[in-house]
Amino acid sequence: MNKGKVWTDQEILDEISGANQINEAVRQIYLGYYEILENYVLQNNGSEADAADTIQETMLVFLNLIETGKYREEASIKSVLYGINRNLWLTTLRKRKSRENRHGIYEKEQVQVDYDVSKSLAEIEGYQLIMALFEKLGEKCKRILTLFYYEDFSMKEIAEAEEFSSEQVVRNKKFKCMKQLTDQLEGNRNLYEMVRNALKDGK
Amino acid sequence: MENRFDDQKILDYLDGVLEEGEKRLFENELENNSDLQERLDLLLFTINAIKLKGYKHTIRQVQQDFIQEKLENKKFTPFATPKLERKKIPLLFWGKVAAAVSLLVLFGFIFYLLRTDGPSLYEGKYISYEIATERGFSEQENHLEPLFLQGEFRQMFQAIAARDAEQLSAKELLLLGNAALELDSATASLTYLRKLDENNKNSGTDSFQDEADFFLALTYLKLKDYQAAYQLVDKIRSDERHKYRGNFSGLDQLSIRIRTLF
Incomplete structure (x- = not known):
């Protein structure tokens, strides 16, 4: 894909779901939509830093929608991003104590949370819990799991990159790492229940 | 209901490395075993969280670069010039100063022209x-x-x-x-x-x-x-x-x- 060219929505979606040029696809989204999303936050009592945080989370929810096959292709990327960004920012405002801001916004806008988006938001909360547990794993485990599940490396490629003696060794190590992660999760009843709830809410 | 399939098998199924026969067996079991389905959902959820962690890292990097670029386009760093000390100095010196100032102005002008890049x-x-x-x-x-x-x-x-x-x-x-x-x-x-x-x-x-x-x-x-x-x-x-x-x-x-x- 030519990096100088403006990508269409379909090209962006294809590159993300095919896990090909994720960095460039995300960059294209930033180039095309950052300003619109930032303006929304700025015009609704937010600062540039608020906008940056909200947009970062918006992107995560958006990518999760694609990853979990919940992105409806008839909707444009712009409208989906705008919807997520608005929901996230209104949720942030709701959490803040400023009654003034809260009333200002709710009087102006009726919050229509898209069903799939709200499910994705619930899922993300569960993911954040697992991500926190993931951070506690050893460096090697984090590398193996990231290479396999995010970078789409094969066992053979991981064995070469991480200097393991065979694919089987990587496979065993990967299983141990996953087990460590799930054990941590199951060892904390509250956390486990929260993740199970997020899982149910996300369905 | 008891699971005949352990986490390793479930992960093999999710990673797409189960053999065809085993995969069919697994899917048959999945249809009738709610515990197995629940375990699979949890492991799939965990895998998605790992993927999301990767996405989060990518997003943070892209956003950082994007904002940096955005700031650089707006930024202008003023050029600081040192203050001259006031001394009683002969006329020849002022001639030199005038020449130096002219040069400075010339350089400043060139600097201004160069500063405005494409x-x-x-x-x-x-x-x-x-x-x-x-x-x-x-x-x-x-x-x-x-x-x-x-x-x-x-x-x-x-x-x-x-x-x-x-x-x-x-x-x-x-x-x-x-x-x-x-x-x-x-x-x-x-x-x-x-x-x-x-x-x-x-x-x-x-x-x-x-x-x-x-x-x-x-x-x-x-x-x-x-x-x-x-x-x-x-x-x-x-x-x-x-x-x-x-x-x-x-x-x-x-x-x-x-x-x-x-």
Whole structure:
């Protein structure tokens, strides 16, 4: 894909779901939509830093929608991003104590949370819990799991990159790492229940 | 219900490495075993969390670079000059000071000209294209125009995705070139505006030629192709009837000229 060219929505979606040029696809989204999303936050009592945080989370929810096959292709990327960004920012405002801001916004806008988006938001909360547990794993485990599940490396490629003696060794190590992660999760009843709830809410 | 399949098997299934026969067995079991389904859901959820962690890292990196670029485009660092001490000094010294000041002014002037590089000139000179009301547009043009007016620039490229570049009219090429500039993609803009310019040259027409000259000049500036930008700015400024003559000053032209020397 030519990096100088403006990508269409379909090209962006294809590159993300095919896990090909994720960095460039995300960059294209930033180039095309950052300003619109930032303006929304700025015009609704937010600062540039608020906008940056909200947009970062918006992107995560958006990518999760694609990853979990919940992105409806008839909707444009712009409208989906705008919807997520608005929901996230209104949720942030709701959490803040400023009654003034809260009333200002709710009087102006009726919050229509898209069903799939709200499910994705619930899922993300569960993911954040697992991500926190993931951070506690050893460096090697984090590398193996990231290479396999995010970078789409094969066992053979991981064995070469991480200097393991065979694919089987990587496979065993990967299983141990996953087990460590799930054990941590199951060892904390509250956390486990929260993740199970997020899982149910996300369905 | 008890699970005949352990986590290793479930992960093998999710990783797509189970053999066909085993996979069928697993899926049959899955249909009737809610505990197995629940375990699979949890492991799949965990895998998605790992993927999301990767996405989070990517997003953070891209956003950091994007904001940095954005800030750099706005930033201007003033040049600090040291204060001179006041002393009683002979006339010859003042002569030297005058010479030094003249040199300083000259260097300052050159510095000013050099400071305004292509992208910063682009930022200063860029104006969004305003569509003039004209009659007789084709259906396709009518299709692109509302998108352009509504700021749906990305959708414009989707609308023409299936069409051959040769079929695009002068107005469409101009609108697409400008849409690409609005989306901050000078490289894409270059393709459409050059095509418009070439079409005019080949057919001996001058449809939207003034606009093509101006926005192409800006595109070249953004891409730091100073030679090409200079030729167009020179053309625009030399033509008394050029619509965009007033958009570049003599100083801008000189600044670009200096850039062509490096």
